[in-house]
Amino acid sequence: MKTSLRKLIALVLSALMCLSLLSACTAPAGTADTEPAKESADAGEEGEKEAEAEPESELEPETVTMYLLGTKGDNFDEAYDKINEILKKKINTTVNVEWISWGEGNKYSLLFSGGEDFEMIFTASQWGNYETTVALGGFAELTEEMLQTYAPDVWEQWPADAWTQAKINGKIYMIPANYVEVNQDVVAIRGDLMKKYGYDDINSYDQLLEFYEDCMNDGVYGNSVGAGSIYWLMFEHLGMYAVGGTPCGGQMVLYNCKDPKDLSFTYVLDWEPFVEYCHKMKELADGGCWPNDVLNTTSERQDGLVSGRGATMVWNAGSCQMYANPTNAEHPDWEINLYNIMPECKYRATRYINGGVGFNAASKKLERALMVYNEFATNPEIQNLAQLGIEGVNWIDVGDGTYKSTGNDFGGGSYWGWRNMNIMLKTFYEDPTPVDEKVMALDKYFKENLYESHILDSFTFNPEAVATQVAAVDAVQSTYFDPLINGLVDDVDATIEEFKEALDYAGMQDILDELQRQIDEFAAANQ
Template identity: 30%
Template sequence: MKKTAKLLALVLALVLVVSAFTGCGGTTVSSSTAPASGASGSGTSGPDISEEVTLTMYLIGDRPVDNDKVFEKINERLKEEINATIDVKYMSWSEYEQKYPLIFASGEDWDMIFTADWCFYNAQASKQGFWEITPEALETYAPMTAESMYPEAWEQAKVDGKVYMLPMNYQELTAYVWMARGDLMDKYGIESLDTFEGAEQYMQAIVDNEPSMIPLDVGSDYDRQFVFDLLWNVKSYARDDGNYAVLPPVNLITCVQENDPEANVMSTLDADIFMDTLNTVKDWRDRGFWSRNAVVNTQNNTESFQAGKSALAVMNINTAKSLYATLQAEHPEWDVRVFDAMNGAPATIQSYLANGMSIFSKSKNPERALMALDYLRNDEICHNLFCYGIEGVHWEAVGDHGLKSLPDSSNYAYDSNCNWGVRNDQFWRTVEGGIPNSEELTENWKETARSGRYITFVFDDSEVKNEVAAISEIYNSDYKLLQLGFTDDPAGDVEKLKAKLDAAGVDVLQEAFHTQAQAFLESHPE
């Protein structure tokens, strides 16, 4: 044993020596870049662009065939305006989750990156991965953005009071729709799925008459959120004394009554509509509307629908648009129909953070990067090139807000080149054609659409990381079961889950939520 101890000491000593060596390297690198970022805000007499720079921009996805052609044109413009060019690097869909955090750590030289609330924005911002965009910097280097930015978007992008992202300048309504098989609806005499009763009748008809089908084959983790979230929202907005807002991030299962001036947060389990929602999903599950093994199914319900295995699918309207076109071509005999699933609950305006662009904290030219982003967002030429490709080659304009894809668009497809972070309402164009009742649907939602009281609320989890981890774990296991109605004893299982949440430190988490929500209400009076 003594010998082993000695050996161990030797090994540890070696490790220490070695780490000291790498440690030195680490600190020199970081200290040398510190002044660069410090000097950023104090640029006074207009930006100096005398030196030509090449900026490296990371995007997510696969390089479109015509990427270089498009960026050649963008670079022409940028060279002229701000004496900079952009070199695009792609990080493929298959690896961005692993690689994204690593390029921040690697010491590689790059400048800008796509980010989003679903794409590590908070995590990287709180680890000082991004360059802070101060209001002054915005005024100086990105005047066009400063002018056009939605104030809510700017608020939303704040992490601990600081902004690290230029969120997209684009308002998008999100609402759930049902996609159903017209042929089956006619066969069983179902008129419409606009109400839950209609949807239930339809699903029941499938259970009773189509043994080879699953009515609503929910699978992936997103599907289960859709179903539960949809029912929850409908019930929440039907309440007399104000609806609940589920505070982001959803995996912390915390909500608050929107009109509560005290911002008394609670667990969603404690909301009075929870049991009601749970009973509905349980009822649906018990009636066989989805698979007994839905929790292990990894197929999206849209994929299942497309394969003809299920008769109904729930999705948000944007997914429906592209799927509709595909299905019309593949299975015209299905007579696919799309219905509003919102049942009177208002559509919500999607978070601006759903897409955005950020600057790397160790970028050598953060100011110029900001200027470049300013042009990509607000300069119609750059914006259109990035989002739709080259006019006359990849697309042609139809009216002021429409666009037709040309055959070459397969080499640079409309809105699918990780350009989402620079989307701008001012120049936005939609593709002609699609769901026949799309206009009608959007009209309905536009009337009721609202952005919730807490839409710009951002939770700072830095003090409660352990609780966040423990509760995420519960969200990803037990809560998942309830969301799909997998319980034989709803009341009992909810009690058990509450006990688990207590053990995981939910009161500490709620305390933090409460303080932050109160502060939020104070600083954001209606």
């Protein structure tokens, strides 16, 4: 009896294994093919029924799939149900949203290579795969005619700069959001430590470094996550900025944004301030201004300040505010506030292409997708639903183009692809903390002191022609660059020399030559 039971169990188990094996063979192919088709068929039927009831739109019912980056917020489905009601009435379309969470960035390119059925996807220059996807032919080209016909309001309202920035080799492949902000990095600093070391204010790069030395001598980490963000402050306070699309996140090739006529670029390894900076950072690192394992840490920019291990954090005002407020509430004696260490400078607005939507070249519903974008970007009702959630549940309109949170934040509603400054509501501060006040003051100050735009602000390097060299440089650069800018190498000058040789071997000169060629071409086309 016992053995026959065992036999039975063994039989059932092996049958199950075979089954699961077979299903594993067929499942991926099956689902990929049938599911979206089924969904759109379902939606299509629904659409037909509703279309009979709602004769306002003469268009065929259609479902448009849109991929967003991030994770779904709490009331997301309710808000999108409302959005779909509006879309149904106006353009007889249902939007089906899919997500790529921040952790699965590789999925982005797999959507294209795997032939996934979708119409629109969030994109952004550099950090949102815009250039790489265009290089692989993933995005459909958007002609002016198409934009005028299917996204007329967008075409009318969007500034010319937005389209210039979106162009790659003279063609547009994304609709950028109509949104620019000043994302200038500021420094959140512990007030109690400033008092202790005798500072009333910290308002220059040199003063910040002095403060770091004081922290170091006191046995406190100046910045517990290292000098990666201080490097940006270094060249920005000298009026330089990263050339978009160049290797190493642009950090190795800078242009002079103070002078719009200056179209030259600076290769940092030949730049005296870079060498000085590396020496200074070595001094700070050796003295213990940050832990010597920063290159391996998984800490984020705010972690040191929030936990009390570090005296500062460097990030844009909004992010500093997000962490400074709760930390102050928990430790009132820390008196953290935000400091602008480059008050004499002019500030840069972000580029329009810092967020936008790209359209799948393989999609057959491009026109409808453009119409959907037009609604998201220019219909205030949809704009608010997608950004803030449901009025009365998640937020309250308090007039004057501002809103107040109900405390039940919508959260996680990725809306950066179609933000429109003209119609977005602004945050209303009911009981501002000193940090909030500083943020508002800084925001105002930054916007009053924007610099005259530079032609290279809109330029993005296209690495296609030198792909081999770029890959080789990418393989080499992290061996030297991060240790150097965090002051962790034994001999700064020797390492820089070695770095230079390694980059030369990898073909850096070819990249710089190609960059010069593209800049000349770009300048000629845009002057």
